[in-house]
Amino acid sequence: MSKYVAKRILMSALTLFVIIFVLFVLIRIMPGNPFPVERMSAELILQKRAELGLDKPILIQFADYMSMLLQGSFGNGTSLYNGAPIKPIMFACLENSFKVGVLSILFGTTIGLGLGIVAALNRGKFLDGLCTVVSILGVCIPSYVFMIFLQYFFAYKIPFFPYFFDPSQFLFSSIMPSLSLSLFSISTVARFTRNEMIEVMNSDYVKLAEAKGLYGFELLRRHVLRNALIPIVTVIAPLVVDLVTGAMVIEKIYGINGAGSLMVNAIAGDGVDYNYVLALGIVFSALYIAVMLALDILYGIIDPRIRLATKEG
Numbered sequence: 118m119s120k121y122v123a124k125r126i127l128m129s130a131l132t133l134f135v136i137i138f139v140l141f142v143l144i145r146i147m148p149g150n151p152f153p154v155e156r157m158s159a160e161l162i163l164q165k166r167a168e169l170g171l172d173k174p175i176l177i178q179f180a181d182y183m184s185m186l187l188q189g190s191f192g193n194g195t196s197l198y199n200g201a202p203i204k205p206i207m208f209a210c211l212e213n214s215f216k217v218g219v220l221s222i223l224f225g226t227t228i229g230l231g232l233g234i235v236a237a238l239n240r241g242k243f244l245d246g247l248c249t250v251v252s253i254l255g256v257c258i259p260s261y262v263f264m265i266f267l268q269y270f271f272a273y274k275i276p277f278f279p280y281f282f283d284p285s286q287f288l289f290s291s292i293m294p295s296l297s298l299s300l301f302s303i304s305t306v307a308r309f310t311r312n313e314m315i316e317v318m319n320s321d322y323v324k325l326a327e328a329k330g331l332y333g334f335e336l337l338r339r340h341v342l343r344n345a346l347i348p349i350v351t352v353i354a355p356l357v358v359d360l361v362t363g364a365m366v367i368e369k370i371y372g373i374n375g376a377g378s379l380m381v382n383a384i385a386g387d388g389v390d391y392n393y394v395l396a397l398g399i400v401f402s403a404l405y406i407a408v409m410l411a412l413d414i415l416y417g418i419i420d421p422r423i424r425l426a427t428k429e430g
Contacts, residue, residue, distance in 0.1 A: 122414055129410045136402045137186075141179050144391045145171075169195070191396040197383060203396050207379065211400065214368070214375035216287065220295035222357055225302030230349075232303070233310020240315060248307060255304030261366040264297035268370075281372040294371045298364055302356045309352050354412045358405045376400075 166172050170181060185192055191203040198206055236248035271293065272280040283290040365377035376397060383393035 125410055125413050129406050133403055133406050136406075137183070137399055138179065140395055140398045140402075141182060142175065144395050145175055145178065147389075147391070165195075186399075191399075192392055194383075194390050194392055197390045197393055203392060207376070207393070207396055207400070210374055210376050210379045213373055214377065217291050217295055217298065217373060217375065218357075220288075220291050221298040221302070224295055225299035225356065226306060226353060228299070229303040229306025230310055232307035234314065236307065236311040237314035237318065245311075248311070252304040252307045252311075255300045255307075258300065260297045260300050260364060261370055263300050264294065264367055264370055267293045267297060282374075294367050294373060297367055302353075305352060305356065306349065309349050313346075313349060350412065350415075354408050355405065358401070358408050 163172075170178055173181075182192075189204075191207065193200045193202055194206075232248045232251060236245045239245045267278075268280060271278050278293050279286065279290045281290075282294070365381050367373070368375045368377040369381060379393065380397050383390040383397070
């Protein structure tokens, strides 16, 4: 098991290194200027590029950046926040996105699992059709459209929730954006739960358990859900990263100072702040790799056949 975990960690670290290199090179060769050129002279721009080391060969720039990353720093911005250090600003925004994302994960998994279970247990009946329609609508309707719908009815027509995000009422004002973000995950989890449960319920070992007199909730808990949840976790894992890292449009509409809003500001400012774009890209990639690594290790613990197949391969 230790060799299996070590191999997965090594592969994840190598993957992250390659992603950082590709992101760094792509951002460096992109057209545009990281400074507000309208307010700066050509001489000042050349001076700023020299101060940031942008006049050096790209491999030397990458080596300097990796050295800085290993020291726990993402450097300074170029156009946002007057060139202040990136790390404290970025992590403050990530914290807001993380809190909203956790609520979205809770909504997405609990509601999605509930809809999927109800649909599977009532296959071919009215409730199955209703849950299927809800799942289809969740995939078809963009989350920002659902966000505007919620704002209109529950903040404007019925002023129950605040129209914009209020940090002093974080939990209360996070409900609407969290529901909007979770719409796609609710649909995805519901569809996969229904399909996996139907497949498990038609399996031979479940029919054998029924023949032995096992019915109802006990059959569902011991045999159906336990085996159906393993593939569902694979679907939920990447959705977790998407929800935690935030959604750009939702955060802009609701006024959340999160990672998505920070990315939009870095791209749409007077000068594209490539350092923020690069730092956020690295953090998002690292989160995704970390979640998939944890899932991979968890699979190795749950099902030893995965480790054996890896050794044989």
